[in-house]
Amino acid sequence: MSTTNGSNRAIMERTIFAEEHHMFRSGVRNFLAKEVAPHFLEWERKGIVPREMFQKAADNGFLAMSIPEAYGGIGIDDFRFNAILVEECHRIGAQSFIMGLNIQNDVTLPYFLRYANDEQKRRWLPGVASGSLITAIVMSEPGTGSDLAAITTTARREGDFYIVNGAKTFITNGINADLAVTAVKTDATQRHKGISMLVIERGMPGFERGRKLEKLGLHGQDTAELFFNDVRVPVANLLGEEGQGFGYMVESLPRERLSIAVGAHAAARAALEWTLDYVKSRRAFGQTIASFQTTRHALADLRTEIEIGQAYVDQCTLALNAGTLTAEQAAMAKLWCSELQGRVVDRCVQLHGGYGYMTEYPITRAYADARVTRIFAGSNEIMREIIGRADDL
Secondary structure, three states, X not given: OEEEOOOOOEEEOOOOOOHHHHHHHHHHHHHHHHHHOOOHHHHHHHOOOOOHHHHHHHHOOOOOOOOOHHHOOOOOOOHHHHHHHHHHHHHOOOHHHHHHHHHHHHHHHHHHHHHOOHHHHHHHHHHHHHOOOOEEEEOOOOOOOOXXXXXXXXXXXXXXXXXXXXXXXXXXXXXXXXXXXXXXXXXXXXXXXXXXXXXXXOOOOOEEEEEEOOOOOOOOOOEEEEEEEEEEEEXXXXXXXXXXXXXXXXXXXXXXXXXXXXXXXXXXXXXXXXXXXXXXXXXXXXXXXXXXXXXXXHHHHHHHHHHHHHHHHHHHHHHHHHOOOOHHHHHXXXXXXXXXXXXXHHHHHHXXXXXXXXXXXXXXXXXXXXXXXXXXXXXXXXXHHHHHHHXXX
């Protein structure tokens, strides 16, 4: 069976969604058309999404959806809703906007839900649910890259406080964040078992934000450096158990990587749709670009790869909901979809010709935005290592 995407182009029917998901998608589209599309380019120029957009997203039921009702959420723990939100943002080219929301929905929230105690949940979750508290995951350091066990930010216990010193970089939501879920070394003599997770809050003396980093793409997303200079963090801000942070990070990465895979795949599909529209209207040598066989064949290859990739991503989504998604499966999804995104947007830029190099076209911004997906949340070289080790290679 097949369905259409609104452009009368047949695509394979996706059977993972129920009626409530289709209604949710419609609501997301209306929200994006009203609140995001008219302002997105301004946010790109300013280099940041306004804080109030988190609250607007929350007011419409698009933020931290899995927080239980007891803490101010709507208590829906179904990744299909998250995936729809990601897909629709990429459909209109609002990659920077969804990056910030994804950190709250798919990266930091699982830490709070799994490892926070009752007091911490009462203290933080209502604000996260309402969008008044913006979160960030703070792992990467200037000299560590994907080697999370090599972090050097320290947290020395002194009575009821940890004294935190160190520096972090490439932090999504780094400027906007109120709650920084931070990987620290509580025992510098241990490589893995010495890592703990602390929630460092805006306004704590010694917690400083550095540059809002200038990037190749995702210009509207605030990526920053963070510095900790003798920050006194209450022991009450420790997530879970001391020394267990590395395991917590490893456990949380499959969801984050699947979220990236969903976004990368959605970006590839959006790029293809924009290009199909373009080649049908653009003429050269007395005919549309779409009428050339080389164009048709190139686009046929891209659509085939996208459709096949969709099937795997959808199955990973169901597996995540069922609690059976493995680290290797998530790594394969992230690897394939991010590489696919790179191939698709590059070919689509070429088919746009000179206009593909002009930033007024969404394909140009998509090209710049695409490059990082092969790097963050573990580079694709690390993804290959995870997959290879699972196969005892």
